[in-house]
Amino acid sequence: MLVTGSAGLLGGEICGLLAERGFEVAGLVNRNTEVARNDGSAVQGIELVQGDITKGRLGVDEAAYGALADRLDLIVHSAALTAFTEESPEHRAVNIDGTRNIIALADAGGAGLLHISTAYIAGDREGVIREGELDEGQGFTNGYESTKFEAEKLVREANVPFAIARPAIVLGDYAEGRTRGFETIYPILKVFAEGRVSTMPALPSATLDLVPIDYVCEGIAEMADRFEEAKGQTFHLVSSRPTPLRAFPETLAQFDGLSSPDFVSPESFSMEALPPAERRFFERGAAVYARYFSRNPQFDDAGWRVFSGRSCPPTDEEWWQRLVEYALAARFIRPPKKRSAA
The missing domain is CATH 3.90.25 (UDP-galactose 4-epimerase; domain 1)
Incomplete structure (x- = not known):
């Protein structure tokens, strides 16, 4: 199993949870090669794979790319530029081109793709927003929202088995408020x-729909663990009450x-x-x-609650x-x- 963005806040925690569940995990890293849990502890027992999602074939030679593709059964695509700023070339390179390149890797290896999107691809829509919806025509608050919307469209149109997780705005853990990355809001x-x-x-x-990082990452790990059941579905990992x-x-x-x-x-x-x-x-x-x-916005998570049997604290x-x-x-x-x- 390959986790992109493994050196990031979500990616590191996801790697740790999947390793705890007994999966063989490879973390895709680029410039930052330190894969850590949210508490700052190093993730143990995973392989590190060097690559750049913004480049074709992840910037590696054809032989290495083929060898990687051949041994994958699932990719958890966590890598993203989350900056809440106006849309930039960097947003597009990481969030759109990067997703396109990861879809190509999944296709080359016949692997499934668990794509980490965001509930806020709804943009400026209000009212109840369902998990399976991908409406167009809304305005977006920032480049993160707009490019993640385009990335999710790419995943849905791709010829690979997929499931989509849409977290709300991720903050510190529930028990202590701890975070190792002061991002988002x-x-x-x-x-x-x-x-x-x-x-x-x-x-x-x-x-604002705000969720603890442990709730989100545990949900993503469960989707990965039960990918065959999650396949084809989109789940909101959101709060019980905005x-x-x-x-x-x-x-x-x-x-x-x-x-x-x-x-x-x-x-x-x-x-x-x-x-x-x-x-x-x-x-x-x-x-x-x-x-x-x-x-x-009111993000409905009925499908997730049926799938997982739980909701946000x-x-x-x-x-x-x-x-x-x-x-x-x-x-x-x-x-x-x-x-x-x-």
């Missing part, structure tokens, strides 16, 4: 907590020294009225995140507190220093 959480952006446009009805935006200020306000933003209606928000420093932060990235704060206030506590302990969030009295 962590940067905007940091900006809020450190008081760099104090005003944010948002709708009162807006929510997180309302008020969780940001309500949670941050409980910690001494942390700030929390004021959410205002998009109609009344004026970037020009912000202080210069805050305006720069908004222009450099906060504006991209703001697009998430005007939507309320409560993504409630206590979990949010653990996430912030861990970010503080890891010094990802650093409260501003208080000025001493003259």
